[in-house]
Amino acid sequence: MSALAPGTRLAIHASDTADAQRAAHELCERYAMVPRAQADVLVVLGGDGFMLETLHTLGDRRLPVYGMNLGTVGFLLNAFRSDGLVERIARAVPMPLHPLRMRAERCGGQTIDAMAINEVSLFRETRQSAVLSVTVDEIERLGNLVCDGMIIATPAGSTAYNLSAQGPILPIGSRLLALTPINAFRPRRWRGALMPSTAKFRIEVHQPHKRPVSAVADYTEVREVCRVDVWEDRDTTLTLLFDPEHNLEDRIIREQFAY
Structure with a gap:
C-alpha cells in the first residue's frame, strides 16, 4: 500500500458503472481512504455528468476535487491511472470555478x-x-x-x-x-x-x-x-484539480483549434 503524503486525506466517490466500481475497489486496496466527511481531497471516478452531479453535492464543505475519467469524454477529468495517485494530486494544478x-x-x-x-x-x-x-x-x-x-x-x-x-x-x-x-x-x-x-x-x-x-x-x-x-455566484468557488500536462485551461484552448 502506498503511503499518503503527510496530512493529505483522500476519499473516493465513484459512479455506479462497473468500470468505476472496479477502479474504486482497486484504489481502496492500494491507498488509505477516509470517509468523505474527513477528507481533504475528493477523488471522483466517472464521466463528466457524474462530475457535475458531484460538484452539486459538495454543499458548504467544498473539497478540492480530483477526477479520473471512467466515462466517455472526460472533459472535466484526468486520465485514469491507479499508479502514483498521491503524487499526481500533490502536483495537480487547482482550477477555481464560479457557478x-x-x-x-x-x-x-x-x-x-x-x-x-x-x-x-x-x-x-x-x-x-x-x-x-x-x-x-x-x-x-x-x-x-x-x-x-x-x-x-x-x-x-x-x-x-x-x-x-x-x-x-x-x-x-x-x-x-x-x-x-x-x-x-x-x-x-x-x-x-x-x-x-x-x-x-x-x-x-x-x-x-x-x-x-x-x-x-x-x-x-x-x-x-x-x-x-x-x-x-462569486461567493461560491469550486476547485477542480488537473494534471499539469493536461489541465482544463489547455483543453479549452485546444478545442478552439479542433476541426
Whole structure:
C-alpha cells in the first residue's frame, strides 16, 4: 500500500458503472481512504455528468476535487491511472470555478433556485417557438427573440451544449459569459453575445401559457416558467484539480483549434 503524503486525506466517490466500481475497489486496496466527511481531497471516478452531479453535492464543505475519467469524454477529468495517485494530486494544478445561479419563476408563482456549473438553458416545450425578452443589468437588449431557446454558458461549459449551438469557446479566467440563441428565427442574424461575468440577466417569456418554456440549470429543470434570473455566484468557488500536462485551461484552448 502506498503511503499518503503527510496530512493529505483522500476519499473516493465513484459512479455506479462497473468500470468505476472496479477502479474504486482497486484504489481502496492500494491507498488509505477516509470517509468523505474527513477528507481533504475528493477523488471522483466517472464521466463528466457524474462530475457535475458531484460538484452539486459538495454543499458548504467544498473539497478540492480530483477526477479520473471512467466515462466517455472526460472533459472535466484526468486520465485514469491507479499508479502514483498521491503524487499526481500533490502536483495537480487547482482550477477555481464560479457557478451560475438561476432563479426561475413559474407561471403559478412558485420560485425555484438552482446552481449551474456549465450553463443555464431555456427551451420551448411545444411545437411553437419561444418568444423571449432579454434584459442585461436592467437594460432591455432584446425585446422579441423568437427561437427554440437560449443558453447562458460559463467558460467551463462553453465547450459543451453551447458549442453545439454554435456558441463561442471561452478561455478559463476570461471572466466572460456566453449568451447563445438556439435556432433564432427573429432577429434572424443575431448570433449571441459575450458579456462580462458580472452581468445579471433576466429572461422573460412572452405568452407563457400559449408558448410554454422550461429552464434548466445543468440538470435541474423547471417547467412552465415566466421569468428567469441568472447571475454568476462569486461567493461560491469550486476547485477542480488537473494534471499539469493536461489541465482544463489547455483543453479549452485546444478545442478552439479542433476541426
